[in-house]
Amino acid sequence: MSDSTAPRRATTLHRLREMHRAGEKIAMLTCYDATFAGVLDDAGVDCLLVGDSLGMVLQGRETTLPVTVADIAYHVACVARGNRHAWLLADLPHGSYHASPQQALHTACELTRAGAHMVKLEGGATWAVETVRFLVERDIPVCAHLGLTPQSVHALGGWRVQGRQAAQAQALLAQAKALRDAGAAMLVLELVPSALAAEVAQALDIPVIGIGAGAGCGGQVLVLHDMLGLNAGSAPRFVRNFMEGSTSIPEAVQAYVRAVKAGRFPEEGVHTY
Ligand SMILES: Nc1nc(=O)c2c([nH]1)NC[C@@H]1CN(c3ccc(C(=O)N[C@@H](CCC(=O)O)C(=O)O)cc3)CN21
Ligand SMILES: CC(C)C(=O)C(=O)O
Numbered sequence: 123m124s125d126s127t128a129p130r131r132a133t134t135l136h137r138l139r140e141m142h143r144a145g146e147k148i149a150m151l152t153c154y155d156a157t158f159a160g161v162l163d164d165a166g167v168d169c170l171l172v173g174d175s176l177g178m179v180l181q182g183r184e185t186t187l188p189v190t191v192a193d194i195a196y197h198v199a200c201v202a203r204g205n206r207h208a209w210l211l212a213d214l215p216h217g218s219y220h221a222s223p224q225q226a227l228h229t230a231c232e233l234t235r236a237g238a239h240m241v242k243l244e245g246g247a248t249w250a251v252e253t254v255r256f257l258v259e260r261d262i263p264v265c266a267h268l269g270l271t272p273q274s275v276h277a278l279g280g281w282r283v284q285g286r287q288a289a290q291a292q293a294l295l296a297q298a299k300a301l302r303d304a305g306a307a308m309l310v311l312e313l314v315p316s317a318l319a320a321e322v323a324q325a326l327d328i329p330v331i332g333i334g335a336g337a338g339c340g341g342q343v344l345v346l347h348d349m350l351g352l353n354a355g356s357a358p359r360f361v362r363n364f365m366e367g368s369t370s371i372p373e374a375v376q377a378y379v380r381a382v383k384a385g386r387f388p389e390e391g392v393h394t395y
């Protein structure tokens with residue numbers, strides 16, 4: 123934990139690497155507007171992600187696939203106005219980076235113009251690795267995303283845990299290393315068994331941020347609405363409602379940050395696979 127008397131500085135990529143080397147867990151939440159950006163930033167959330175999950179939680183769609191670059195850019199601009207310290211990531215939405223590295227660069231620049239510090243893209247196939255390299259060579263920080271990649275939900279056959287079979291697990295580990303070698307500065311691992319996530323996190327020197335991937339990761343991310351209990355009944359198992367035991371939203375977000383930093387969330391066997 124940093125000295126609470128020192129003025130808080132903006133979270134940079136350099137600072138995230140320092141935190142990771144020092145073993146401090148990184149707390150990330152999704153965020154889609156200026157008011158919540160201020161609340162999350164004040165509560166000590168290190169990274170805000172304008173996720174394409176906004177298609178589901180804000181737009182009411184069944185999947186993230188219909189989300190456009192304009193949708194993400196609009197919410198990035200909103201979040202950037204309310205944020206003061208947090209590192210700001212934006213998802214590259216479905217179909218906005220698959221055609222070519224040039225298309226990915228064009229999309230990434232739209233989002234950096236809107237205020238994003240880093241872009242996140244899904245997948246670990248050769249084309250995705252090449253796209254990561256292309257962006258990083260042009261000084262755009264990139265976060266990779268493996269495991270359950272929601273933009274592939276139809277190809278994967280649903281919201282299913284990934285990497286349960288040994289061959290799948292080895293492929294995921296190899297893809298993670300290739301993405302790191304291509305310059306990805308962060309990796310999100312979604313819905314994978316805890317043991318595999320811990321193995322990946324240990325094999326890489328970059329922060330691995332888990333969602334449904336166990337406490338062996340270098341940090342955690344949740345969808346904001348889920349951790350505020352707004353998805354009750356239909357929330358996946360890896361979600362914890364931090365409004366339980368809190369009397370306000372800022373308090374719930376602080377509880378999330380504390381639980382992540384202390385390694386108390388996620389709990390093995392409760393929120394894990
Ligand atoms: N509100 C929200 N939260 C999320 O975490 C989220 C989204 N939306 N949208 C995009 C994806 C979809 N996600 C999901 C959705 C459902 C499950 C789910 O029901 N999983 C089962 C496990 C299935 C298995 O064992 O293979 C579960 O019981 O948790 C998981 C992730 C994660 N992402
Ligand atoms: C859940 C996170 C990792 C995400 O990609 C999103 O919110 O879109």
Ligand SMILES: [Mg+2]
Nearest residue numbers: 173174175213
């Ligand atoms: Mg996403």
